[in-house]
């Protein structure tokens with residue numbers, strides 16, 4: 001194929017998917033709004049436990065291990081079984097908490113919208129360094 005045709009096709013593909021590379025990046029400001037759904041039970045900026053455990057430094061943390069929180073047997077078992085919070089695991093859990101962690105006492109229907117979860121992850125990452 002003529003290289004100019006190849007360049008043209010390349011330019012066309014880029015034009016079709018503008019900013020596609022950045023599409024995975026969440027918006028932490030929008031995520032702060034999504035976090036309002038969690039904020040009755042969780043904080044992210046400090047170590048304080050409320051109805052739910054603090055979500056400070058969540059990423060890389062084994063499920064059910066935040067100090068001084070009385071987890072359900074289900075959440076502790078999930079952690080002992082190797083569940084560690086990363087983006088993929090959190091996304092699955094938020095889609096349907098009780099399906100991902102059997103016996104969890106987190107009384108929350110979940111978040112269906114993937115964009116909302118992506119933004120929420122960007123928000124939580126700010127407190128996960």
Ligand code: HEC
Nearest residue numbers: 037038041051052053063064066071072075104105106108
């Ligand atoms: C009605 C209160 C409530 C709401 C709302 C809620 N959670 Fe929870 N969450 C809990 C409780 C209680 C637990 C502990 C679950 C257990 O021990 O089974 C928990 C556990 C978790 C865990 C596991 C943490 C760990 O240390 O292993 C994550 C992650 C989590 N919640 C994220 C969220 C996010 C994100 C939201 C908002 C989209 C949210 N939760 C909304 C009550 C809630």
